[in-house]
Amino acid sequence: GNEENLPQRILELLDSSKEGFNSITLAAEWKIDHQKLIGGIKSLLSNERLLTTKDVSENRLALTAEGNQIASEGSHEFRVFELVGSDGCAQADVAKQSFGKLGLSKAMAAGWVSLDKSGAGVRVIRKVQEVEDVVRKQLDALKVGESPVGDKEKQELKKRKLISETVVKGLHVSKGPAFTTNLAKQEADLTPEMIANGSWKDKTFKKYNFDSLGVAPASGHLHPLMKVRSEFRQIFFSMGFSEMQTNKYVESSFWNFDALFQPQQHPARDAHDTFFVSDPSVSTKFPADYLEKVKTVHSKGGFGSIGYNYDWKLEEAQKNVLRTHTTAVSARQLYQLAQEGFKPSKLFSIDRVFRNETLDATHLAEFHQVEGVIAERNLSLSHLIGIFTEFFKKLGITNLRFKPTYNPYTEPSMEIFAYHDGLAKWVEIGNSGMFRPEMLLPMGLPEDVNVAGYGLSLERPTMIRYGINNIRDMFGPKVDLQMIYNGPICVVQMQFEEYTRDEFY
Numbered sequence: 001g002n003e004e005n006l007p008q009r010i011l012e013l014l015d016s017s018k019e020g021f022n023s024i025t026l027a028a029e030w031k032i033d034h035q036k037l038i039g040g041i042k043s044l045l046s047n048e049r050l051l052t053t054k055d056v057s058e059n060r061l062a063l064t065a066e067g068n069q070i071a072s073e074g075s076h077e078f079r080v081f082e083l084v085g086s087d088g089c090a091q092a093d094v095a096k097q098s099f100g101k102l103g104l105s106k107a108m109a110a111g112w113v114s115l116d117k118s119g120a121g122v123r124v125i126r127k128v129q130e131v132e133d134v135v136r137k138q139l140d141a142l143k144v145g146e147s148p149v150g151d152k153e154k155q156e157l158k159k160r161k162l163i164s165e166t167v168v169k170g171l172h173v174s175k176g177p178a179f180t181t182n183l184a185k186q187e188a189d190l191t192p193e194m195i196a197n198g199s200w201k202d203k204t205f206k207k208y209n210f211d212s213l214g215v216a217p218a219s220g221h222l223h224p225l226m227k228v229r230s231e232f233r234q235i236f237f238s239m240g241f242s243e244m245q246t247n248k249y250v251e252s253s254f255w256n257f258d259a260l261f262q263p264q265q266h267p268a269r270d271a272h273d274t275f276f277v278s279d280p281s282v283s284t285k286f287p288a289d290y291l292e293k294v295k296t297v298h299s300k301g302g303f304g305s306i307g308y309n310y311d312w313k314l315e316e317a318q319k320n321v322l323r324t325h326t327t328a329v330s331a332r333q334l335y336q337l338a339q340e341g342f343k344p345s346k347l348f349s350i351d352r353v354f355r356n357e358t359l360d361a362t363h364l365a366e367f368h369q370v371e372g373v374i375a376e377r378n379l380s381l382s383h384l385i386g387i388f389t390e391f392f393k394k395l396g397i398t399n400l401r402f403k404p405t406y407n408p409y410t411e412p413s414m415e416i417f418a419y420h421d422g423l424a425k426w427v428e429i430g431n432s433g434m435f436r437p438e439m440l441l442p443m444g445l446p447e448d449v450n451v452a453g454y455g456l457s458l459e460r461p462t463m464i465r466y467g468i469n470n471i472r473d474m475f476g477p478k479v480d481l482q483m484i485y486n487g488p489i490c491v492v493q494m495q496f497e498e499y500t501r502d503e504f505y
């Protein structure tokens with residue numbers, strides 16, 4: 001093809017010419033794209049002093065779409081002249097044509113036609129026998145790059161938007177002081193061997209190209225959920241929280257439910273709501289003293305509570321489940337805290353939980369919970385509200401309200417609402433409460449210690465931030481990996497929407 005071995009063709013041309021060439025002219029002569037020719041010249045320029053170049057520019061005239069139409073069909077005024085014919089025609093018939101209005105005024109200005117108002121309707125009649133369609137001729141000539149028209153004509157054609165002028169930048173190229181048609185192969189790399197055997201002295205090296213773009217390194221990309229998780233972690237850390245260990249998807253019913261004072265006949269402990277693990281189906285190691293206390297508080301009461309008054313069964317507590325909330329982790333951690341000797345603690349976790357849900361656009365059978373736990377002597381609900389206010393402020397959410405709700409393990413319990421400017425309504429963004437004494441005292445925590453907890457989902461804020469409407473586009477087998485690849489490192493403004501709490505508890 002025309003573009004093959006361009007650098008060599010350029011060198012051979014220069015070899016046989018004295019003055020060199022203009023790239024714009026040469027591209028037209030060789031019938032190749034000007035930019036391709038410039039590319040060929042640029043590649044030769046990496047050889048020092050091989051070529052001498054000078055910037056040149058040329059004004060190019062090109063026909064517009066309308067200019068092209070006129071070049072093939074004639075100018076508007078000429079078409080009016082033809083339509084009128086030697087007998088003349090009604091002005092209304094001229095006006096109907098696409099070229100009629102402009103053509104008539106131009107043809108009248110040129111003195112080709114005139115209006116005859118003597119009869120019933122206005123007629124257009126010819127004033128001369130023959131005319132020459134100059135505009136079409138000019139455009140035809142320009143089209144093949146011939147006969148550059150005079151300045152006045154050029155301005156007129158431009159004004160009528162039949163032609164446009166562009167500036168083409170090119171190079172005048174001539175032989176440089178080190179001109180040769182025999183280019184030595186240029187080395188791209190200086191190797192240890194070249195240094196060792198001294199061959200580097202006779203080699204020519206490719207010039208370093210500081211403009212070339214580097215190769216994007218192949219690397220992994222964080223999933224949007226993981227990016228938002230790291231933001232939440234930063235917020236917790238900045239408020240003095242430490243992270244709980246959550247590496248336990250399989251949990252016993254004991255820690256997931258019983259330790260949280262959730263009665264064994266509670267509907268959430270049903271296969272409709274919870275995934276039970278069949279192999280291994282049970283856990284058998286529990287702290288004996290503590291288990292005994294949990295059993296007592298459920299079945300008979302204690303610590304000032306009348307309990308639930310039912311026959312608590314070990315077999316039920318032993319059943320393994322996929323943990324349904326990270327509060328199971330919090331329970332283990334609070335028990336641990338009591339064993340080690342209580343000290344005020346702020347703890348958080350962000351990890352996966354599982355629920356036997358009906359799947360839809362906003363629900364999957366697994367999702368992530370963000371959970372905070374604050375254990376402190378004489379902690380009150382107003383402390384908890386203060387902590388929420390600070391936590392959500394760091395997310396850019398400032399307008400909070402609380403509504404009483406029910407959790408088996410907290411009293412009082414509050415749903416957290418925030419005002420959503422976009423939706424212009426209060427939406428639920430989290431669930432919270434003060435853990436009950438029936439949960440805390442059997443663990444051995446001091447009586448004056450109160451523990452506050454709260455939870456929200458990681459999926460909701462992530463979907464809102466990354467503009468994902470269907471949870472299945474974010475998580476699971478249908479995820480488009482390009483979405484993860486293209487996702488911004490972070491999104492500055494944290495927005496929120498309804499935290500749809502399931503009717504689980």
Ligand code: PHE
Nearest residue numbers: 325327431432433453454455
């Ligand atoms: N476990 C609750 C939920 O799944 C959240 C919560 C955590 C509520 C701690 C109160 C205290 O919605």
